[in-house]
Amino acid sequence: MRLRAFYAILPIALCVVSAGFCSDAGERGYDCYFKNDLRGALASYRINLNEALRSADNVREVICLNNLATVYYGLANLDSAAGYIRLAKAASQANPSLAALAAINEQLLFFPSETTDISADAVEDLEDLLSAYEYASVLIGWGRVKLVRNEPNEALSLFEKAQKKLKKGKNPLGLANVAYYTARALKAQGEAKDALKQADEGERLYRIKNHVQGIKKCLVLKEALYRSLSDTQQADDIKRRINNLR
CATH class of the missing domain: 1.25.40 (Serine Threonine Protein Phosphatase 5, Tetratricopeptide repeat)
Structure with a gap:
């Protein structure tokens, strides 16, 4: 699998910290990620994931797993990135909105030949779980998937929503x-x-x-x-x- 130029992904992949479930470690990871300090982001998101698991917080767990997948991809560790995508998909099976988040991230990073259908309603429900910036990031990510699928009209509609x-x-x-x-x-x-x-x-x-x-x-x-x-x-x-x- 060929790794695409990383600047094509930064800074909008689905590297998000839910506003309602954010910790100091999550905020540090977020800051490191956007400063391109990927090792620092990795360490912080691991701490954030452990916090989510200890508190049995499924929403934060799935977000952390997606964050880790994105960072590992940026580090060119595709096996680990794919592994965290699989974990995110497994952890989100009971929640259609979180499943949509994991599916978008998988398609954004790897563009698998067999794509998962993404429900517009499920994506819309993510708005209640994420901050405005983070939700906009999801819309942009989904729009990028639409671009790869040669659906520019739908992509533009998603980008317009994100811009607002x-x-x-x-x-x-x-x-x-x-x-x-x-x-x-x-x-x-x-x-x-x-x-x-x-x-x-x-x-x-x-x-x-x-x-x-x-x-x-x-x-x-x-x-x-x-x-x-x-x-x-x-x-x-x-x-x-x-x-x-x-």
């Missing part, structure tokens, strides 16, 4: 991600000019957070869009910016 959630919280990083993936969906529809506007917005927001991986993926997308528009000068300029990015 994120605007309420004024979260630049979340809005940067939704702009980037909206640009990807518009590109898939052949709407290069509209896609460029979204990619520009994504880059602007990533720069607010100095998120180099996010800036880079927006620039890579913009180069491809300019080339699709036969604007070689702009595309070459973007390529130089990518090469100079530190």
Whole structure:
């Protein structure tokens, strides 16, 4: 199995800490993950998982298992990532919403040939378990799955819902991600000019957070869009910016 470039996943995989079930360890894991300190995130999420198991908290358990799968994937340990996905699926069998969370994460990371049907109602019910940012992350993750399935219209609808959630919280990083993936969906529809506007917005927001991986993926997308528009000068300029990015 080929590992896709990690910046294509960061920072929106289903790496979430439920607002209602968060602990200090969970918050530390969340902070480490978004600073790309994956070893630190791993240690914190393991502690968080143990806390969930001790308290028999099924919701937090499934969230932690998904978090660990995401982090192990980022560390290129695919066997461990797949193992935690299996554990998350097993632990969520009695709860359709949590099962949807595990299914989205599995498809987001591994895109298995046999995909699990994901219920829209089950995903909607996750809104009661997660914060606005975390729920938006789930919507973006599901939208990304739709993109891979060549369903850009459905992806755009999910990204729009995510954007509304994120605007309420004024979260630049979340809005940067939704702009980037909206640009990807518009590109898939052949709407290069509209896609460029979204990619520009994504880059602007990533720069607010100095998120180099996010800036880079927006620039890579913009180069491809300019080339699709036969604007070689702009595309070459973007390529130089990518090469100079530190």
